Amino acid sequence: MAIASSPTGRVERRRAAVVDEALDHAVALMTTDGVGALSINEVARRMGIRGPSLYKYFPSRHAVYDALFARGLALQQAAVGAAVADVPRGAPRIRAGAAAVVRWAVEHPALAQLLYWRPVPGFEPSAATFAPSVDEMSDVRAEFAEAVRLGQLAPRADSDETVRLYTVVLAGLISQQLANQPGVRYADGDFSSLTDAAIDLFLSAHTP
Incomplete structure (x- = not known):
């Protein structure tokens, strides 16, 4: 009998997935535009979310x-x-x-x-x-x-x-x-x- 994963575990996996996706986009942005060009709003845009939503994962x-x-x-x-x-x-x-x-x-x-x-x-x-x-x-x-x-x-x-x-x-x-x-x-x-x-x-x- 399968045991359902806990809500906490699902939240942690979701958070890790969002962080990984954000970092993937950040690396792509830095590769094309330079390391100093990193922008949370641009990373969020590429993820299809609003900038303030990403601040839940990265405060700065x-x-x-x-x-x-x-x-x-x-x-x-x-x-x-x-x-x-x-x-x-x-x-x-x-x-x-x-x-x-x-x-x-x-x-x-x-x-x-x-x-x-x-x-x-x-x-x-x-x-x-x-x-x-x-x-x-x-x-x-x-x-x-x-x-x-x-x-x-x-x-x-x-x-x-x-x-x-x-x-x-x-x-x-x-x-x-x-x-x-x-x-x-x-x-x-x-x-x-x-x-x-x-x-x-x-x-x-x-x-x-």
Whole structure:
């Protein structure tokens, strides 16, 4: 005998569906008109509802950006997780993770701009939304430490400074590609196609 779902469960599913649809339209709008062009009223119009109705789900424009940041971060981390799942620890996983980050950014330019640039004046992700990014950097830091332990990298690579420089390399590849060749595939980009070479060059500076 089937058990009917509770009213609370149905309301939550309905709310999640509305939020997902709104974010889908928001990404489409940012992709065509720019990240700063996001408008709650325009998103609502594309959904076939009135602007005030959407404020029940997002109290402000920045709340939409915060939800988009969370979505982008989750998608990026899922892509990286899938890319490194079967890769040996240490330097090989660092390389695979770097390529996954740049590839994801090229394939999701609107969300990538929100994650890696500051395209919206006054917007910063909330502490709760940004927390997974902090955890991600801890994982990257641990991978560098593991590469040192395995003898793949020199002891000096086990440092916060090295990890920060690693993020600078990735952010540079992403920014150059998105700024100069928007819409070009990862493998074909003048800058994104240099990802493997850039990471190898970076790691070679920390060879034992």
